[in-house]
Amino acid sequence: MAAMAPSDQLLVSRIRGGEGDAWNELIARFEGRLLAFVEGRLGRRTAGEDVVQETFLGFLTSLPNFEDSRPLESYLFSIAAHKLTDHLRREGRRPTLPMASAGSNSQWEPPDHARAVSSVMRSGERRGMEESAIVAALAEQIDRLKSRDEWQKLACLELLFVRGWANRDVAARLGMSEQTVANFKFEFIARIRTLVRKQGLPDDVFPELQADA
Amino acid sequence: MQPTLTRAELEAYLDEALPQELMATIEQRLRDDVELARTLATINGRRDAGLHSLGEIWRRHRLSCPGRELLGSYLLGVLDESAVGFVQFHLEVSGCRTCLANLDDLRARRTDEPVAVDNRRKKYFQSSAGQLRKR
Numbered sequence: 302m303a304a305m306a307p308s309d310q311l312l313v314s315r316i317r318g319g320e321g322d323a324w325n326e327l328i329a330r331f332e333g334r335l336l337a338f339v340e341g342r343l344g345r346r347t348a349g350e351d352v353v354q355e356t357f358l359g360f361l362t363s364l365p366n367f368e369d370s371r372p373l374e375s376y377l378f379s380i381a382a383h384k385l386t387d388h389l390r391r392e393g394r395r396p397t398l399p400m401a402s403a404g405s406n407s408q409w410e411p412p413d414h415a416r417a418v419s420s421v422m423r424s425g426e427r428r429g430m431e432e433s434a435i436v437a438a439l440a441e442q443i444d445r446l447k448s449r450d451e452w453q454k455l456a457c458l459e460l461l462f463v464r465g466w467a468n469r470d471v472a473a474r475l476g477m478s479e480q481t482v483a484n485f486k487f488e489f490i491a492r493i494r495t496l497v498r499k500q501g502l503p504d505d506v507f508p509e510l511q512a513d514a
Numbered sequence: 515m516q517p518t519l520t521r522a523e524l525e526a527y528l529d530e531a532l533p534q535e536l537m538a539t540i541e542q543r544l545r546d547d548v549e550l551a552r553t554l555a556t557i558n559g560r561r562d563a564g565l566h567s568l569g570e571i572w573r574r575h576r577l578s579c580p581g582r583e584l585l586g587s588y589l590l591g592v593l594d595e596s597a598v599g600f601v602q603f604h605l606e607v608s609g610c611r612t613c614l615a616n617l618d619d620l621r622a623r624r625t626d627e628p629v630a631v632d633n634r635r636k637k638y639f640q641s642s643a644g645q646l647r648k649r
Contacts, residue, residue, distance in 0.1 A: 332638055334616050334619040337614075337615040342530075354637070474607065
């Protein structure tokens with residue numbers, strides 16, 4: 302799920318060309334899942350539909366900057382998440398953080414939306430390279446596990462890296478020994494490190510790759 | 515006792531990507547937990563400085579998500595037994611909001627009133643088609 306599917310690329314290209322049918326198709330394909338995503342948090346259908354509407358508008362606003370290498374669905378969900386966050390803030394449900402929030406920085410905001418972006422802009426290219434390298438490395442390893450039906454190992458790694466759980470908690474949840482979890486983690490980190498280095502990037506960019514199993 | 519939140523979970527909170535119950539718990543805690551608010555602000559600061567983590571990239575690119583086709587097979591009960599356990603784990607333990615939304619949508623497509631769905635889609639289209647012409 303790391304790159305945009307050819308059918309989605311074609312759809313986006315037609316939307317860029319101003320084709321109403323293509324825009325209708327995108328709405329029909331994605332609105333249901335976006336509505337399910339926001340409605341669960343809002344608990345109200347009408348408010349959910351408003352957020353989805355803002356999501357589609359945000360997508361069109363950001364279309365000139367949208368990178369075709371990015372999966373379309375993930376992109377739409379990330380816009381929906383930001384719009385939902387904004388909505389919850391306006392309702393007073395989501396407290397504002399004490400410093401400038403990265404949650405409000407968006408290329409899908411209208412062009413006149415002012416924000417200090419200097420640090421982000423300076424590091425954007427480097428960050429993009431690092432992200433591409435780690436996505437390729439992770440995708441290769443995850444696909445390998447899937448093709449070998451190593452689902453429990455994948456579950457273990459998901460809890461370790463996506464949820465950030467400690468080895469002992471993962472072991473307890475999945476009914477494994479801590480040593481097995483540590484072995485999975487060690488082996489996975491070693492492979493990712495090798496793949497990242499092969500792409501000419503230092504592995505110290507990601508602190509998780511420095512962690513001891 | 516309050517659950518201990520990992521850094522990866524706090525990053526997911528900022529991206530609106532944690533299970534709903536955990537999102538609500540953190541929002542509640544933030545009302546009087548100054549330390550938690552500071553930690554989240556620090557994570558935001560690191561992001562603004564261009565730093566990122568392996569976990570957030572994994573989550574953002576949905577690298578281990580089952581995918582809609584697999585979720586459809588899961589819903590129909592025709593998924594290979596070996597993969598069913600992982601899909602259940604991903605939905606119920608990892609609590610992937612995006613996959614849960616996809617599953618809810620697949621279920622809704624069987625039951626939702628077609629006229630209501632059509633009206634909703636028309637509303638989205640009509641409110642945005644003007645922007646489309648400006649591309």
